[in-house]
Amino acid sequence: MNDRPLKHVTVVLLLCFCALFAQLNRIQVFQAEELKDDTSNTRTVQRDFSRPRGPIVTSDGVVVARSITVDGPFGIERQYPEGDLYAHVAGYLSFTVGADGVERSYNDELTGRTPALELSSLAQVLGDAETTGEVVLTLRDDLQRVAKEQLGNRPGSVVALDPRSGAVLAMWSAPSFDPNPLASQDGATANAAYAALLEQEDNPLRSRAFRDIYFPGSTFKVITASAALSSGVATLGEPVFPIVDGYTPPLTSRPIANFGGRSCGGNLLELLRASCNSGIAQLGAELVGPQEMVRAAQAFGFNVVPPFDVPGAVASKFPTDYGSLLDEPTPELPAGVYEDTPSLAQASIGQNDVSASPLQMALVAAAIANGGRMQTPHVVAEVRNVQGRAVSVTENSTWQTAVDAGVATELRIAMIEVVERGTGSVVQTPGLIVGGKTGTAQLGTDPPKSHAWFIAFAGYEGQVAELAIAVLVEGQEGASEQTGGRVSGPIAKAIIDAYFQES
Amino acid sequence: MRPRTVELGLLLLASIVTAGAYGLTSLGRAASLPADIVPFLGIVLALLLLAHVVVRRFAPGADGLLLPIASFLNGLGYVMIARLDPSLADSQSAWTFIGLLGFTATLVFLPDMRRLAEYRYSLALLGVTLLLLPLLPGIGKEINGAKIWLRVGAFSIQPGEFAKIVLAAFLAGYLVEKRELLASTAYRFGPFSLPNPKYFGPLLMAWSVALIVMVAERDLGSSLLFFTLFVVMLYLATERVAYVFAGLLMFAGGAYASFRMFDHVQKRVDIWLHPFEDPKGAGYQIVEASFALADGGISGTGLGLGTPSKIPVAPTDMIFAAIGEELGLIGATALLIAFLLFIGAGFRVARLAASPFEALLAAGLTALIGFQAFVIIAGVLRVLPLTGVTLPFVSYGGSSLISNYIVLAILIRISDRSSRQDQLRAT
Numbered sequence: 001m002n003d004r005p006l007k008h009v010t011v012v013l014l015l016c017f018c019a020l021f022a023q024l025n026r027i028q029v030f031q032a033e034e035l036k037d038d039t040s041n042t043r044t045v046q047r048d049f050s051r052p053r054g055p056i057v058t059s060d061g062v063v064v065a066r067s068i069t070v071d072g073p074f075g076i077e078r079q080y081p082e083g084d085l086y087a088h089v090a091g092y093l094s095f096t097v098g099a100d101g102v103e104r105s106y107n108d109e110l111t112g113r114t115p116a117l118e119l120s121s122l123a124q125v126l127g128d129a130e131t132t133g134e135v136v137l138t139l140r141d142d143l144q145r146v147a148k149e150q151l152g153n154r155p156g157s158v159v160a161l162d163p164r165s166g167a168v169l170a171m172w173s174a175p176s177f178d179p180n181p182l183a184s185q186d187g188a189t190a191n192a193a194y195a196a197l198l199e200q201e202d203n204p205l206r207s208r209a210f211r212d213i214y215f216p217g218s219t220f221k222v223i224t225a226s227a228a229l230s231s232g233v234a235t236l237g238e239p240v241f242p243i244v245d246g247y248t249p250p251l252t253s254r255p256i257a258n259f260g261g262r263s264c265g266g267n268l269l270e271l272l273r274a275s276c277n278s279g280i281a282q283l284g285a286e287l288v289g290p291q292e293m294v295r296a297a298q299a300f301g302f303n304v305v306p307p308f309d310v311p312g313a314v315a316s317k318f319p320t321d322y323g324s325l326l327d328e329p330t331p332e333l334p335a336g337v338y339e340d341t342p343s344l345a346q347a348s349i350g351q352n353d354v355s356a357s358p359l360q361m362a363l364v365a366a367a368i369a370n371g372g373r374m375q376t377p378h379v380v381a382e383v384r385n386v387q388g389r390a391v392s393v394t395e396n397s398t399w400q401t402a403v404d405a406g407v408a409t410e411l412r413i414a415m416i417e418v419v420e421r422g423t424g425s426v427v428q429t430p431g432l433i434v435g436g437k438t439g440t441a442q443l444g445t446d447p448p449k450s451h452a453w454f455i456a457f458a459g460y461e462g463q464v465a466e467l468a469i470a471v472l473v474e475g476q477e478g479a480s481e482q483t484g485g486r487v488s489g490p491i492a493k494a495i496i497d498a499y500f501q502e503s
Numbered sequence: 504m505r506p507r508t509v510e511l512g513l514l515l516l517a518s519i520v521t522a523g524a525y526g527l528t529s530l531g532r533a534a535s536l537p538a539d540i541v542p543f544l545g546i547v548l549a550l551l552l553l554a555h556v557v558v559r560r561f562a563p564g565a566d567g568l569l570l571p572i573a574s575f576l577n578g579l580g581y582v583m584i585a586r587l588d589p590s591l592a593d594s595q596s597a598w599t600f601i602g603l604l605g606f607t608a609t610l611v612f613l614p615d616m617r618r619l620a621e622y623r624y625s626l627a628l629l630g631v632t633l634l635l636l637p638l639l640p641g642i643g644k645e646i647n648g649a650k651i652w653l654r655v656g657a658f659s660i661q662p663g664e665f666a667k668i669v670l671a672a673f674l675a676g677y678l679v680e681k682r683e684l685l686a687s688t689a690y691r692f693g694p695f696s697l698p699n700p701k702y703f704g705p706l707l708m709a710w711s712v713a714l715i716v717m718v719a720e721r722d723l724g725s726s727l728l729f730f731t732l733f734v735v736m737l738y739l740a741t742e743r744v745a746y747v748f749a750g751l752l753m754f755a756g757g758a759y760a761s762f763r764m765f766d767h768v769q770k771r772v773d774i775w776l777h778p779f780e781d782p783k784g785a786g787y788q789i790v791e792a793s794f795a796l797a798d799g800g801i802s803g804t805g806l807g808l809g810t811p812s813k814i815p816v817a818p819t820d821m822i823f824a825a826i827g828e829e830l831g832l833i834g835a836t837a838l839l840i841a842f843l844l845f846i847g848a849g850f851r852v853a854r855l856a857a858s859p860f861e862a863l864l865a866a867g868l869t870a871l872i873g874f875q876a877f878v879i880i881a882g883v884l885r886v887l888p889l890t891g892v893t894l895p896f897v898s899y900g901g902s903s904l905i906s907n908y909i910v911l912a913i914l915i916r917i918s919d920r921s922s923r924q925d926q927l928r929a930t
Contacts (some may be wrong), residue, residue: 005739006850013846016877017839023884024839027796028832035797040782040790043798043810216654 021353039312041350042098044107045404050074050094053110054132055089056102059381062141064090065103070185074392075111077102078183084176085144088207089137089168089310089379093178097194100378102135105311108175109133109383109392116391117383133391134384137168146498147172147174150491156452156473157208157358157424160495163366163457163468164377165396170495172206175200197244210306210313213355214472218275218343219443220350220409222364225268227296229407233287233334236269247278249285249345250337251326256281256345259440272414273422275438277349284348290322291333293344300364300402301374302356307399309378316356319347350441358470361455366468367434368415369457372408374400426489427456427495433465436492438484443475450477454488458496506567506922513571514555518547521578528586531807536641542802546596547578554603558915561610561718564922565915568848572841572912573896577602577904579838580897582824584818591818591899602908609912616917620860623676632669633662634712638719649891650720662900663716663725667871668909670712671732675864678740686741708733710753717761723771724890730754731874736867744892755760775888788815792824792883796835803831818899820891823883838897839880846873852914858925859915868910908925 027035035041053076056065056231064086070077078093080086091101099107108114112131147158147170160170181193197205206212228234242263244257256277258264264276271279284293297318298304305315323339330336338344346352356364367374376399382390403411415435418424424436439453452473459465471488522544537543551574558565577599585592613619619626637643637650644659646651673746678685681702689699708723710730717726734750737743761768770785778786778793791814798804809818811825818825821893827835849869855874856862872895892905 002742003854005742006854006866008848009735009739009866010850013870013877014843016874018882019886020877020880020884021839023829023831023881023886024796024835027793027884028800028827028835032797035793037892038779038782038794040779041797043794043813046810046813084814257922394528408789 013089014311014462018439022045022049031199037099037311042094042096044130045093045099045104046095047204048107048111049093050076051111052076052132053078053093054112054134054386056085056086056106056110056135057135058141058144060141064137064208065093065488072185074185077185080179080183082141083178083180085148085172085483086137087176087179088173088209089139089171090179091310091446092182094182094190094194095185095452096190097182101310102137105309106133106135106380106383109135111472114383114392114409117385132386134232134386134388136384137379138162138169138170138394139379140169143170143495144172146170146494147491148167150494151473154473155202155208155475156471156488158472158491158495159209159358159362159470160499161165161362161366161377163370163375163465166366166377166399167381167394167396168377168379169499171209171379173206175202175203175204205311207310208358208472208474210308210310210359212356213314213316213357213360214474215441215443216316216350216354216361217451218277218350219279219364219437219438219439219455219470220354220356221272221275221348221383222368222415222437222455223296223300223302224250224288224293224348225272225281225414226300226368226403226407226411227292228268229410230296230299231288231292232314233292234268234283236414237267239277239287240267241265241271241276244278247282247345249281249342250333251339252342254325254342256349258421269417270415272437273417275418275423281345285341286333286335287343290338290344292335292431293348293365294318294320294381297354297401300367301360301400301488304400306357306359306363307376309361309380310393313359314357316360317353319343321355333480334352338475341469341498350439353450358472360470362470363399364402364457365415365435365437365457365470367402368408368411369459369465369468371405371407371464372401373398374402401464419456423485424456426455426485427454427458427493427496429458429493429500431460432458432496432497432500433461440484449475450478450483452484452487454484455490456492456496458500465498469495471495506565506818507563508567510558510567510570511555513567514551516570517550517575517578518544518894520575521547521582522580524582525585528582528803530805531805532586537687540875546680548870549601550600555700556644556807557607557610561590561614562915562919564743564926565919566848566852567612568844569740569852569911569914569918572723572848572865576841576896579826582806582827583811583897584845584899586807587817587822587825594901595899595904598904601901602904604834605905606908606912609909610916613913613916615700615920616861616864616913617809617858619672619864620676623680625671626669626676629656630666630673631712633666633669633922634637634716636929649893649913651716651722651725658901663720664902665723667728668733668868668906668913670729671736671867671871672864674736675860675867678736679863682740685737685746686743698741710757713756714761717757721767723768723888724882724892726870727873727878727890728892732867732871735870735874736863739866740863743750771888771890775885779883789883789885789889789903791815793885795824796884799828799831799835801832803827803829803834805829806850816891819893820879820889820898821883822894822898823880826897842873842876842895844855845869846900849873849914852918852921855921855925856917857921861920865914870911872907872910878882 053067068079091103093099093103134387151174157173161168199338246257246391248255258277264274302316302318325336343352376397382393384428419434419436423438436456443449454471457468469492471491472486644654673795685702713726737746778789782790809828812827814821853862853866879892881887895907
């Protein structure tokens with residue numbers, strides 16, 4: 001036998017083993033973090049299941065999760081005294097199905113394995129002192145309860161946050177689930193509960209607040225307005241759009257109709273006040289154009305996964321491709337005509353392929369109220385050691401600068417106008433400055449169904465608003481512009497009342 | 504240094520590594536050294552010294568690397584199996600002992616491998632019979648959907664593991680006899696020269712054997728290995744790339760047809776392409792293996808400190824993932840290198856072999872071990888669809904371990920004869 005073919009086979013085998021070595025590096029080094037964070041990875045959880053673990057409490061001291069001593073193989077079990085109320089935020093720790101929520105993202109803090117917690121207990125010089133951490137949420141139990149009561153058994157979500165810090169004050173998604181069976185030491189119980197939840201069609205395991213996205217409908221008009229104001233193609237007063245019952249974009253014969261066939265028009269302030277489809281669609285498609293619309297949407301955090309301390313938040317979407325330029329800009333059509341200008345007209349009023357999470361829309365309202373700065377949303381305020389001393393505090397930070405302060409002021413004026421004299425009058429509150437925007441995202445006409453939206457901010461005269469809210473009620477009967485205000489407005493109003501009643 | 508001295512030194516090292524790993528595993532799990540650590544080290548040393556003495560007595564001139572590498576793989580595998588499932592530890596040590604008996608018997612009773620060439624057609628018959636035995640009703644047995652088992656008293660054995668060796672010996676004999684014909688050129692198409700089509704016969708036979716194994720016994724891994732073995736040996740004997748291409752084409756055809764025809768093949772491919780789509784169902788095994796490896800990272804969790812028992816079928820198909828978890832990238836890479844060293848040593852035996860038959864047999868068996876290690880590790884790492892074959896010397900399993908030790912003995916026997924030929928020539 002010659003050496004030559006043997007060399008070839010050797011080279012082939014060597015290459016095969018090189019491929020194995022490369023893939024081994026990929027799995028064990030480059031993808032390792034990603035694999036460890038995979039939601040179906042239960043290894044870390046199982047290792048931590050029998051360890052002592054600190055509680056999770058709300059900012060007003062209600063215990064959301066705690067460890068109790070039980071008989072059984074592990075001796076410890078996680079208990080969630082509030083049942084389904086915080087299931088999507090605090091999550092669960094299950095031996096068989098893994099962990100989710102803050103239980104997952106703050107696992108190291110709860111089990112006391114962060115350097116800060118280990119050092120702080122070292123300083124106590126107490127032999128075998130517990131190093132577990134207590135995680136304090138930014139959520140307020142009273143607001144969370146109001147959100148749950150108000151939404152009732154309708155599927156949807158309520159998000160309330162502080163525009164100044166990004167701290168989430170309430171975050172409710174219905175339907176929710178009871179995390180207690182999932183935390184059972186008995187694997188069969190946990191698995192059966194999990195399987196039953198997976199089988200439900202309305203998907204109670206998934207938080208609608210930040211893991212699902214919906215047509216934002218007319219609430220998106222504030223972003224179209226922001227694009228117009230930022231790029232300088234319009235002010236609140238100029239130009240004035242004709243009073244019509246619909247708008248037909250270039251390249252199509254299908255008009256975008258106003259709700260109920262009503263006629264509307266006027267300047268930007270009036271368009272927003274009446275939530276006028278024809279004018280806003282024309283503004284976005286013909287004056288603002290694709291580049292500025294995409295830029296404005298992305299400045300408000302669209303197409304980016306929000307940095308959020310609960311795992312699994314999804315990016316809101318705004319389409320970025322409108323084809324090539326067909327007609328150069330003219331004085332009549334300053335944005336020019338693109339292959340997909342008709343889609344841009346739809347997108348400008350929050351239809352087409354635009355979709356947003358309730359968390360994202362709450363952040364939109366918050367950024368406008370906070371001078372254009374969108375703060376990083378978070379649900380954890382601080383981590384305390386067993387002595388109750390804070391060892392790490394969540395720093396406020398700005399995620400995106402959505403618009404400059406001048407444009408933010410104009411948008412703020414427009415949203416206040418919507419509440420004082422427009423479609424959002426339901427949230428008017430004496431003694432407070434409240435701004436808002438309704439949204440009714442039509443899903444179909446037979447039977448008429450739509451997502452009812454309301455976004456709002458509220459605060460005292462002369463101060464930055466303290467509260468920003470997004471309410472989504474999914475798949476409601478009816479499809480008139482009033483739907484958003486009628487269905488979702490009162491929920492926002494109840495949150496505002498609850499927040500400001502004592503302070 | 505003389506090969507036996509090298510072998511003895513490396514064997515001592517392998518037993519220290521094995522006993523050290525055994526002790527560390529226990530330290531990791533129970534924070535104490537196992538009570539039987541001293542007897543354990545004694546038994547490991549005794550077994551390896553026994554093998555060494557057998558080689559020294561019956562094949563004194565043989566290569567000194569093969570046995571230590573095999574012992575290292577076997578030792579590490581044993582420690583991991585005992586750690587994963589203590590109930591398998593006793594039987595794995597029994598299999599190791601029987602494997603070493605098989606090793607000894609091969610060296611004692613087969614002093615000259617060329618004898619095998621004389622019985623090549625009987626070997627072909629024996630190989631095919633071994634392969635088809637599990638299909639006979641009554642003695643055949645189906646485990647996890649694969650009909651590759653034979654019930655013998657309280658044990659289950661996989662005759663296919665032994666069929667591989669027998670068929671490799673047949674092929675070596677057949678190819679050495681016919682290689683002039685097989686390598687002749689009948690047609691030319693530009694730069695390509697093709698042999699006479701009738702000499703594609705052996706390839707067709709390989710293909711049908713592979714197909715039978717896959718279709719009737721539903722054993723994808725062995726089917727792939729048989730076919731690879733045949734194509735590699737055909738290429739080694741004839742140097743004809745045409746056979747390799749024809750082999751690849753036939754394999755692609757067979758693979759595609761079986762993909763279309765059989766659910767279980769489709770399912771395997773589907774899991775391979777999208778393991779994370781059903782991480783709790785179909786993809787569970789492979790996804791857990793990846794999680795285990797990720798947990799291990801570069802340096803591993805440490806022996807006894809990981810949770811490798813979460814990986815389904817860890818002691819057999821998935822043992823590489825279990826080792827990768829507890830010993831990390833470093834340990835898993837050491838394992839890959841050990842296999843490469845074994846392949847290198849085996850091919851050197853083939854290169855130096857005293858006769859063409861022995862050269863081809865050594866090369867074929869070495870390639871078989873090499874490709875088998877590749878196929879199963881590639882399955883665990885998602886490089887290829889997962890097929891259930893054992894990791895040679897490492898995985899749990901009697902038939903596999905015994906047949907691997909027989910392969911080892913054949914390589915050592917061939918190596919010994921070539922060194923004696925050299926000595927004859929030198930003097």
